[in-house]
Amino acid sequence: MVNSAGQLYTMEGIAAGLIMLITAYIVLGSTSVYTPGDTHLTDMQLEQVGSDILRVMNTPLKMNNTLAPDYQSNRTDLELLVNTSDSERRFTDTFLYQYLYNSKVVAKETTVGGIGIQINATVWYRRWDGSLFNYTLATSPSTLGTYTGREPGVRVTRWVHTDFRPHQPSSLPASEWTAGMRREPQEMLVEVVMWKV
Amino acid sequence: MEGLNREGQWIVMMGFLVSLGIFFLAVVISQSTLVGQTTAEGVLEFPKNDIQDMRHEILVVEKFERDRNPPTTAMENISKDFATIALYRKSAEVWYNYSVYDCHNGKRSVNIHYNNGVTVYNETTQVYYVPC
Numbered sequence: 001m002v003n004s005a006g007q008l009y010t011m012e013g014i015a016a017g018l019i020m021l022i023t024a025y026i027v028l029g030s031t032s033v034y035t036p037g038d039t040h041l042t043d044m045q046l047e048q049v050g051s052d053i054l055r056v057m058n059t060p061l062k063m064n065n066t067l068a069p070d071y072q073s074n075r076t077d078l079e080l081l082v083n084t085s086d087s088e089r090r091f092t093d094t095f096l097y098q099y100l101y102n103s104k105v106v107a108k109e110t111t112v113g114g115i116g117i118q119i120n121a122t123v124w125y126r127r128w129d130g131s132l133f134n135y136t137l138a139t140s141p142s143t144l145g146t147y148t149g150r151e152p153g154v155r156v157t158r159w160v161h162t163d164f165r166p167h168q169p170s171s172l173p174a175s176e177w178t179a180g181m182r183r184e185p186q187e188m189l190v191e192v193v194m195w196k197v
Numbered sequence: 198m199e200g201l202n203r204e205g206q207w208i209v210m211m212g213f214l215v216s217l218g219i220f221f222l223a224v225v226i227s228q229s230t231l232v233g234q235t236t237a238e239g240v241l242e243f244p245k246n247d248i249q250d251m252r253h254e255i256l257v258v259e260k261f262e263r264d265r266n267p268p269t270t271a272m273e274n275i276s277k278d279f280a281t282i283a284l285y286r287k288s289a290e291v292w293y294n295y296s297v298y299d300c301h302n303g304k305r306s307v308n309i310h311y312n313n314g315v316t317v318y319n320e321t322t323q324v325y326y327v328p329c
Contacts, residue, residue, distance in 0.1 A: 012209065019216050026223045044241055051246045058250075124286055126278050132285055157247070157287065159254040159279075161261065185261065185271050187254065187278035189286055 043154045046117070050156035050194050053099040054078070058158050078158065078190060082123060082137070082166045091121060091138040095192070117196055123160075123169070124189040127180040135172040137190065153195035160188050247287060248311055248318050251279070255293055255309055259324055263298055263305075289313035303328035 058078040077094060081087050100117060121137040163185050168177040262271040272295055283291040290312045296305050304325045311318040 008209075015213065022220060023223075026220070026227055029227055044237065047241075048246075055246075055250070124282050126281050130277070130281065132281060157250075159250055161254060161257050161275075163261075184274065185258075185269070187258070187275050187282070189282045191286060 043152060046194055046196070047154040047156060049100065049103050050154065050192055051158075053095055053103075054156055054158035054190065054192065056099065057081075057094060058160065076160075078160050079162055082160060082162060082169075082188065082190070083164075085167050085170075087167070088136075088138045088170060092119075092140060095119060095121070095138070096140060117194055119192050119194050121190060121192045123166075124191060125181065125186065128182055133176065133180055134191075135169045137169065137171075153193050155191060155193050157189055157191045160190050162186060162188060242315060244289070244311075244313055244316055247289065247313075248316075251283070251291055251311060252309055252320065255279070255307065256322075256324065259295065259305070259307055263324075263326060268298070287313070300326075300329040 056077075058076045060076050081091050081094070084090060096117075096119060100119075118140040120139050122134045123137050124132060124134045127133050165177075165181045165183045166188075168174065258272055258275050262269055265271065272293075276293060279291045279293070283289045291310070293307060293309045295307045298305055304323050307322050307324060309318075309320040309322070
C-alpha cells in the first residue's frame with residue numbers, strides 16, 4: 001500500500017488536467033469562421049431599405065379621398081411610373097435620388113459623388129398567350145461606377161396593379177407592345193436588383 | 198488526506214466552483230454566435246414583405262373589381278397573373294378564391310394562399326362595403 005498522503009495532489013492534478021482539456025475544447029469549438037457565404041446577413045438591411053422604398057412608391061397618392069372616389073384618383077407613384085413615357089428617368093429619380101440616397105443606410109457609408117449602390121429594375125408581365133415577358137424599367141447611371149462582381153446583389157420586388165396596358169416602354173419593341181401585352185387590367189411585378197459597388 | 202492541513206480545503210473547493218462557473222459562461226458565449234446567425238437567417242428567410250405585398254395587392258384588385266361599373270371579372274383574370282409571375286419570379290405558389298360580389302350583401306370573403314416551400318400562409322378575410 002502506498003502512502004496515502006499524496007491522494008489530494010493526485011486528484012488535484014487530474015482535475016487541473018480535465019479543466020485544461022475542457023478549456024481547450026471550448027476555445028477551439030467557439031471559433032466561428034466568417035465565410036463569404038455568410039455575407040448575405042449584412043445585405044438584409046439593404047434589402048429592407050429597397051423593399052421599403054418600393055412600398056412607399058406603391059402607396060396610393062390620395063387615400064380615402066371622398067372628393068375623388070373613383071379608382072383613378074387612388075393610383076400610386078409606381079403605377080403612374082409604368083404608365084408614363086418617361087418612366088426610366090422618373091423611376092431612377094424617385095428610387096435612387098429621392099429615397100435611397102436620402103436614407104441613413106447609404107448616407108453613412110458613402111460620400112457625395114461616390115454613391116456606391118446601383119440598381120437595375122425590370123418589369124415582368126403575363127402576355128396574351130400566358131407566357132412571361134419582361135422589359136427593363138430603369139438602370140442606374142453609369143457615372144455611379146462599374147460593377148465589380150465582388151459584392152452580392154439583393155432583389156426586391158413589388159406587385160403593381162395597372163388599369164390598362166402600360167405606356168410603351170423605351171426598351172420594349174413596338175411589336176411586342178402591340179401584340180404581346182394585354183389590353184386589360186393586370187398585375188405586373190416590378191423587380192429591382194440592388195448591389196454595392 | 199489525514200496528514201494534510203484541513204484549512205486548505207476551502208481554497209480548493211472555491212477554485213473548483215469558480216472554474217465551473219467560468220465554464221458555463223464560456224459555453225454560453227460559444228453558442229451565442231451560432232444562435233445569432235440562425236436567428237438572422239430565420240428573419241431573412243421569412244417572406245414578410247412578399248406576403249404583405251401580395252395581400253395588399255389582392256385587396257386592391259378586389260376593390261378595383263367592386264368599384265368598376267359595369268362589373269368586371271378582374272379578380273378571375275388577375276389570379277392567373279399572380280399565379281404565373283409568383284411561380285416563376287418568386288418561387289411561390291399564390292392563389293386565392295373569393296365569394297361572388299353581390300352589392301346587397303355588404304360583405305364579401307376572400308381566401309388568400311401563399312406557399313413558397315418553407316413558409317405557408319393562409320388567410321380568410323372579410324371585406325365590408327356599403328350595401329346598395
